[in-house]
Amino acid sequence: MSESINVTLKVWRQNGPGEAGRFETYPLENVSTHASFLEMLDILNEKLINTGKMPVAFDSDCREGICGSCGLMIDGQAHGPDRETATCQLHMRRFSDGDTITIEPWRARSFPILKDLVVDRSAFDRIIEAGGYNSINAGNAPDANAILIPKIDAEAAMDAAACIGCGACVAACKNASALLFVSAKVMHFARLPQGKPERETRVARMVAKMDEEGFGSCTNTTECEAACPKGISFSNIVSLRRESMRAQCSGRSTR
Amino acid sequence: MTLESKVPSGPMDKRWSRHKFDLKLVAPANKRKHTILVVGTGLAGASAAATLAELGYNVQAFFYHDSPRRAHSIAAQGGINAAKNYQNDGDSVHRLFYDTVKGGDFRAREANVHRLAEVSVNIIDQCVAQGVPFARDYGGELANRSFGGAQVSRTFYARGQTGQQLLLGAYSSLMRQVDLGKVKLFPRREMLDLVVIDGVARGIVCRNLVTGEFESYAGDAVLLCTGGYGNVFYLSTNAKNCNVTAAWRAARRGAFFANPCFTQIHPTCIPQSGEHQSKLTLMSESLRNDGRVWVPLKKGDTRSPREIPEAERDYFLERRYPSFGNLVPRDVASRASKAVCDEGRGVGPTGLSVYLDFAASIERDGENTIRQKYGNLFQMYEKITDDNPYEVPMRIYPAVHYTMGGLWVDYNLESTVPGLFVLGEANFSDHGANRLGASALMQGLADGYFIVPYTLGSHIAGRTLAKVTTDHPAFADAVKASRDVTTRLLAVQGSRSVDSFHRELGMTLWNNCGMARNDAGLRSAREKIRELRDQFWSNVRVTGKGEELNQTLEHAGRVADYFEFAELLVIDATERQESCGGHFREEYQTEEGEAKRNDDKFQYVAAWEFAGVGEDPKLHKEPLTFEEVHPSQRSYK
Numbered sequence: 024m025s026e027s028i029n030v031t032l033k034v035w036r037q038n039g040p041g042e043a044g045r046f047e048t049y050p051l052e053n054v055s056t057h058a059s060f061l062e063m064l065d066i067l068n069e070k071l072i073n074t075g076k077m078p079v080a081f082d083s084d085c086r087e088g089i090c091g092s093c094g095l096m097i098d099g100q101a102h103g104p105d106r107e108t109a110t111c112q113l114h115m116r117r118f119s120d121g122d123t124i125t126i127e128p129w130r131a132r133s134f135p136i137l138k139d140l141v142v143d144r145s146a147f148d149r150i151i152e153a154g155g156y157n158s159i160n161a162g163n164a165p166d167a168n169a170i171l172i173p174k175i176d177a178e179a180a181m182d183a184a185a186c187i188g189c190g191a192c193v194a195a196c197k198n199a200s201a202l203l204f205v206s207a208k209v210m211h212f213a214r215l216p217q218g219k220p221e222r223e224t225r226v227a228r229m230v231a232k233m234d235e236e237g238f239g240s241c242t243n244t245t246e247c248e249a250a251c252p253k254g255i256s257f258s259n260i261v262s263l264r265r266e267s268m269r270a271q272c273s274g275r276s277t278r
Numbered sequence: 279m280t281l282e283s284k285v286p287s288g289p290m291d292k293r294w295s296r297h298k299f300d301l302k303l304v305a306p307a308n309k310r311k312h313t314i315l316v317v318g319t320g321l322a323g324a325s326a327a328a329t330l331a332e333l334g335y336n337v338q339a340f341f342y343h344d345s346p347r348r349a350h351s352i353a354a355q356g357g358i359n360a361a362k363n364y365q366n367d368g369d370s371v372h373r374l375f376y377d378t379v380k381g382g383d384f385r386a387r388e389a390n391v392h393r394l395a396e397v398s399v400n401i402i403d404q405c406v407a408q409g410v411p412f413a414r415d416y417g418g419e420l421a422n423r424s425f426g427g428a429q430v431s432r433t434f435y436a437r438g439q440t441g442q443q444l445l446l447g448a449y450s451s452l453m454r455q456v457d458l459g460k461v462k463l464f465p466r467r468e469m470l471d472l473v474v475i476d477g478v479a480r481g482i483v484c485r486n487l488v489t490g491e492f493e494s495y496a497g498d499a500v501l502l503c504t505g506g507y508g509n510v511f512y513l514s515t516n517a518k519n520c521n522v523t524a525a526w527r528a529a530r531r532g533a534f535f536a537n538p539c540f541t542q543i544h545p546t547c548i549p550q551s552g553e554h555q556s557k558l559t560l561m562s563e564s565l566r567n568d569g570r571v572w573v574p575l576k577k578g579d580t581r582s583p584r585e586i587p588e589a590e591r592d593y594f595l596e597r598r599y600p601s602f603g604n605l606v607p608r609d610v611a612s613r614a615s616k617a618v619c620d621e622g623r624g625v626g627p628t629g630l631s632v633y634l635d636f637a638a639s640i641e642r643d644g645e646n647t648i649r650q651k652y653g654n655l656f657q658m659y660e661k662i663t664d665d666n667p668y669e670v671p672m673r674i675y676p677a678v679h680y681t682m683g684g685l686w687v688d689y690n691l692e693s694t695v696p697g698l699f700v701l702g703e704a705n706f707s708d709h710g711a712n713r714l715g716a717s718a719l720m721q722g723l724a725d726g727y728f729i730v731p732y733t734l735g736s737h738i739a740g741r742t743l744a745k746v747t748t749d750h751p752a753f754a755d756a757v758k759a760s761r762d763v764t765t766r767l768l769a770v771q772g773s774r775s776v777d778s779f780h781r782e783l784g785m786t787l788w789n790n791c792g793m794a795r796n797d798a799g800l801r802s803a804r805e806k807i808r809e810l811r812d813q814f815w816s817n818v819r820v821t822g823k824g825e826e827l828n829q830t831l832e833h834a835g836r837v838a839d840y841f842e843f844a845e846l847l848v849i850d851a852t853e854r855q856e857s858c859g860g861h862f863r864e865e866y867q868t869e870e871g872e873a874k875r876n877d878d879k880f881q882y883v884a885a886w887e888f889a890g891v892g893e894d895p896k897l898h899k900e901p902l903t904f905e906e907v908h909p910s911q912r913s914y915k
Contacts, residue, residue, distance in 0.1 A: 039826065058554040059662075065556055065777070072775045072830065077822050080829055082344065084517040086557050087658065089442055090348045105661075112661045137488055138827040145465060148345050152457045156450035157409050160332045161325070161727040164400070164407035168364060171418030181411040181436060184443060188347055217409045 027053045028120040032067065034079055035127045037136055040143075044136070046125075056116040060103065061086060061093060063115055064126075081140040086111040088252060091187035094194065095140055096127040101191035101250040109189065109252040129190050131199035133237045144190050146236040147204060153232035154225040155208045157217055176214050183211040185253045195250035198239030203247035205233050206263035207255045213266055226266045227276035281534075281885055281900040284688040285389040290906050291371070294393040297689070298732050302739035309334035312738055313497040315482055316340070317469045317524055319452065320349035321445055321719060322702025323503030325726025328451035331460035333731055338495060339452065340464045340484055342519060342832075347449045350505060350517040351722060354441025355562035355655065357423065357433035358405075358719040360398040365422050369430040371395045376907050378717060381427040381607050382682070382710020383859035383875065384909040385540070387883070387902060389689060390707045397728040398720050402434055404727055408447040412436050423651075425715035426563055427607035427914075433716045438562055438655040444719055448726070467493070468832065469524040470760040472500060472531045472698065473752050479698035480746045483756045485764070487832060490825040492757045494748040499697045499737055501730065502528060503722075506681035506703040508541065510840045510847065511792070512784025514678035515547055515560040521836040522843050525685055525704050529843075533693040534885035534898060536686035536706035538843070539851035542713055542860045543793050544679030545571075545611035548662050548672075549631040558677040559662055561634070562655055563715040566604040568639035568648060569672070571595050571615070573632050577622040583633055583671050594618055602914040609712040609860045609873070610914060612676035616793050617871065619675075626673045635671035676793060680718060682709040682860065683850075686885040686900075690733035691725060694885075697737055701725035706883065711859025764824050767834045772817030776834045779814045783807065783837070787844060791851050796864040800852040804845060808892065811841040842891055849886075849895065856880045868911070877909050 029052045037044030051070070054063050061083050068078035084092040088109035095110045097103035103113045118124065126140065134142040184207070192203035209226045212218030218225070241260060248257040270276040286297045304312070312335050316327040319341045327339045339346065361374040374395040379386060402420070406412065412434050413421040422431040436443040455461040466487040473481035473494070481496040507522035508514040529535045546561045572593045574586055594614055596603045606614075615632050624630050640648050645668055649656070656667050663673070684706040691699045691707070702722040709717065790803035814837070822828040857866040857873035858880070866874045883900040 055552050055554055057551040059556070062554045062556050066554060069775055069777060072819060072821055073773075075819075075821065078830055080827055084343065084348060084519050085350060085353045086518060087353055087559050088661075089439065090343075090350070090352050090517060091345075092343065092348050107657075108661060112658070114661065114664070116664060141827065144344055148347075148453065148456075148463070151450065152453045154457075156454040156457075157407065158454060159404075159407045159451075161329045161404055161451070161731070162400070164403035167362070167402045167406040167412075168419050170406075172414055173418050174414045174416050177411050177414040180409070181413075181443075184409075184411050184436075184446065185439065187442075188345065211411070212409055215409050215411065217407055 027055050028115065028118060030054060030118060031123040033123060033125045036079070036139055038138065040135055040137055054115050056114070058115045059086065059111060060097070060113040060115065061111050079140060080138045083111055088112040089187060091189040094129055094189045094191055096129065096194060098125050101195040102252050107252055107254045109187070129194035131193045133199065133201070134190060134193065147188050147190065149236060150201065150205060150229055150232045151208065154221065154228040157212065158221060170216050172216060180211050180214040183207045183214070183255065183259055186255050187253055189252060191250045191252060192247035193238065195246045196239065197244065197246070198242060200241040201233050201238040202241040202260050202263065203251065203255055203257070205229050206259035209266055210259045210262050213262070222266070223270035223273050223275040224278050226263065227270050230267060279694070279898065281686065281898050282688060283387065283900055284690055285387065286689070290389065290392050293389050294396055301732055302735045304735050304739045306334050310336065312336065313338060314499050314501065314734070315495055315497040316501045316503060317482065318349065318503035318505060319346035319449070320351035320503060320505060320702060321448055321722030322726045323349070323501070324445065324448035324452045325723050326501055326503060326701055326730050327461055328448060328455050329727050329731045330734065331455035337455070337461045338464060338497065339461055340467045340469060340482070342466060342468045342487060344465055346452055346463065347446060349445065350520050351445045351719070352442045353517065354719055355438045355560065356425065356564035357435035357440045357716040358401065358444060359425065359432050359716040360402045360434060360720065361395055361432060362399055362402060364420060365431045367430045369432050373430065374398060374432065377428050378708070378714060379710070379907040380912060381712055381714040383712055383873065383912055384710065384877070384881070384904060385537070385858055385902065386708055386710030388904055388906060393729070394708050394721060394724050397724045400728055401720060401723045405444060405447050408450060410436065410443045410447045423564055424567055424605060426566065426605045426611070427714040429602070433564070435564065438564070438652060441719060444723065448723070470527060470835070471756040472528045472695070473756045474531050474695060475746055475750055475752045478696045478741065478743070481748065481753060483753070483760050485760065488827050490823070490828065492761055494753040494757060496746050496748050496753070498743050499699060499734060501699045501701060502685065502704050503701045503726070504704045506684065507843060508678045508681050510784070510844050511678040511787050512781050513550065513555060513558050513788070515544060515558050518557060521839070523836050523839045526839045526843050528685060528693070528695065528698060529888050531695060533695045533698055534686040534887050535683070535846060536883050536885045537683035537850065538847040538886070539791070539854055539861050540682035540711045540859060541678060542608060542680040542682060543612045543676045544608055545615055545676050546634060546674045547677035547679070548659065549626060549628070549675040559658065560679060561659060561672060561674060563608070565634060565652060565655060568651070569604065569634040569636050570638060571604055571632055571634055573618045573623040573625060583625070583635070592618070592623070599914045606914045607712060607714060612793060613862060613871070615676055631673040631675040633671035634674045636667060637671070640668065680713055682706065682711060682713055686883065690736050691730055692733070692737065696741065699730055699734065701730055711861055763835060763838065764831065767818065767820050767831060767838065768824055770815065770818050770820065772819050774817050775819055776830060776837050779810065779818060780837045780840070783810055783840060783844060786810070787847070791848055794862050794864050795851050797852065800848050804848045807841065807844050807848065814838065814841055846886055846895055850884055853897065854880055854884065875909070881909070
């Protein structure tokens with residue numbers, strides 16, 4: 024495998040919210056195949072700065088695939104071509120010499136663009152605010168082993184809790200539905216005994232908030248699961264539907 | 279000014295209970311009259327903000343990310359310590375306390391560490407109640423693993439994503455308080471100054487990172503929970519945006535900075551792959567439970583690792599430290615790795631790495647067991663290096679990971695500026711000269727859930743706080759000072775990028791103030807830093823405007839602060855003429871190459887008072903006394 028490649032980047036540039044955007048084309052030579060995708064963008068930005076141009080704005084922080092800050096549409100795929108890989112974990116060895124790579128921000132009405140590739144995902148925080156928690160105060164919890172939790176339940180809760188809140192599921196969905204994100208949080212709590220007291224109100228409030236924020240409806244195309252860097256399963260959405268029905272029938276879905 | 283640690287007297291194990299009783303209380307009806315500004319929403323900040331809101335205070339939380347859930351605590355992998363003794367293997371509060379004081383090479387304050395060990399057990403209870411899905415055994419009880427510097431299993435974990443799950447727990451408590459109207463969030467804000475009125479911290483100035491506007495916020499106390507300064511080295515395991523700016527600007531306003539030279543170099547990180555490298559990635563210490571560290575016995579052995587027979591391998595940690603083996607503390611493991619690389623026995627293309635080999639444990643326990651324990655770490659390693667660690671050993675090398683130094687705080691976590699509290703990695707208090715693995719999460723959450731909610735009362739109820747609004751002239755002054763820095767940065771219009779300056783500064787520090795330090799190197803580093811700083815201010819190129827989302831400008835402000843802070847770091851390292859923990863001075867070592875402390879001269883906390891850029895800072899000493907754990911030469915043999 025060659026150690027460095029030449030690529031052509033087509034990058035979405037937009038000066039601010041509500042402004043007209045456009046694609047700009049940048050050739051980039053001698054990119055090490057060991058570099059990560061974001062390091063490749065760092066190299067582009069250094070070049071732009073050195074020629075007095077504005078670098079491309081993009082969110083990124085931990086660069087280990089866990090903080091959920093980064094997220095780019097790469098050649099039309101959320102987080103790019105690799106399965107279960109966040110943008111920051113994608114490496115240039117995945118690309119070939121001479122490739123043209125198209126880079127866009129997440130596109131969804133509920134994630135307005137702030138600049139270039141940076142979007143506002145605060146709608147996710149507002150969904151969590153509507154019940155993505157257990158109502159307990161610090162200081163009065165019982166001993167951690169007082170309630171035994173079967174390993175299988177703890178593992179299933181962890182599978183759902185692994186969501187990093189990056190928004191790839193929304194970006195990948197043709198309807199910009201946030202149901203994978205919401206269901207992961209609902210099912211994380213629903214599988215634990217500690218989550219039971221608010222089980223019905225949680226799902227009802229979070230789903231209502233999701234709708235209010237303008238996310239689209241789920242039509243079972245499962246593109247979200249394919250795009251998720253943490254492998255959050257579509258089965259969470261199936262379970263969420265049952266949780267919703269259960270809550271409606273229980274008469275306990277309002278606070 | 280003399281430093282008052284405010285450590286209570288009496289038997290060590292009764293001090294915190296007594297102090298809690300002695301602390302002034304704020305009545306519930308009065309708490310709602312007070313506004314608390316919390317900067318940073320990592321483990322310390324999110325837990326403090328949530329808990330103070332639960333108590334009834336009005337909280338405003340500031341963070342530079344788009345969401346509070348993205349703080350770098352999220353990247354902590356291995357686990358969190360707690361003295362639960364669930365494994366019946368001889369653990370206790372006293373043992374966790376003892377291990378931490380010893381692990382810190384006798385440079386931490388005993389009473390703080392004891393309190394940390396006491397509340398560690400409450401943290402686990404709190405997190406489980408929040409719904410943190412810790413690993414469990416088949417009977418439904420919590421599982422534990424071992425970490426460096428301990429001979430018991432006291433580390434709780436959620437796969438290799440413990441920090442993520444603990445932070446999401448704290449974040450959920452925080453968002454509940456947002457829902458209840460007790461916390462207001464201020465995303466994409468960077469704190470640029472502390473506002474001190476009548477000697478008391480009463481507000482902050484932030485830059486709105488979306489609009490570029492400068493904003494003022496007034497309150498009755500300020501909590502800095504802004505993490506460590508590891509990124510001053512450029513390459514570290516910290517997230518790209520971690521920085522020293524909030525802490526440093528507070529230092530410029532009078533908060534003393536303690537022990538900046540106590541930096542932690544973590545032994546197990548993925549080695550640098552080229553010049554494009556933007557950061558380094560940690561491979562959790564927990565891997566040393568099952569991975570064995572080795573290099574070839576012979577210099578320049580270029581055979582592939584699987585072709586090197588057992589007899590020609592040197593498992594140097596097991597050889598040098600038989601009783602702790604691969605689980606020696608981080609400072610010890612890092613130095614040992616550096617030593618074998620210096621001898622020319624390092625592996626990989628640059629010779630700057632050692633093997634971390636899982637072949638023996640895969641043979642013993644099966645690949646499936648190893649996958650369950652470390653699956654996500656192995657996957658992360660493979661994505662970065664393109665090597666499969668189930669088949670070939672990982673290659674690792676030490677990297678900057680954590681900073682024990684930080685703003686000086688007393689037993690109440692209050693800095694030398696009254697009303698300014700400092701929590702988590704941003705303070706200096708509990709880890710001495712070296713932090714043990716799985717103790718950072720413990721400290722961040724201890725400070726936020728269980729300590730500051732009590733100690734804040736000493737300030738709120740103990741002082742008369744006149745009403746202050748952002749109309750006070752001190753706010754206008756602070757806004758002007760912050761705006762001036764931004765204007766200056768944009769005005770230079772030089773020819774060199776911010777990133778290139780940051781890289782050169784980092785390299786200067788790594789070469790002279792990294793794993794091994796000496797007087798001559800440190801003195802030359804100080805000169806070099808001053809030269810570079812002058813060049814930065816005359817030749818940096820910051821594109822764009824101040825009144826917009828401008829990431830280059832954000833970075834430039836942080837690097838400008840690193841240039842001032844780096845000089846202090848080097849001065850502290852020069853003045854501390856001993857080796858202890860992560861601070862290894864080549865002049866002071868035992869015959870076996872271990873760190874040699876000088877307790878007669880340096881058994882103190884060095885707290886530095888800012889005296890102006892380029893001026894010598896003023897040293898204040900807080901002597902350390904040890905009543906329970908007597909200082910000795912640390913031995914892990």
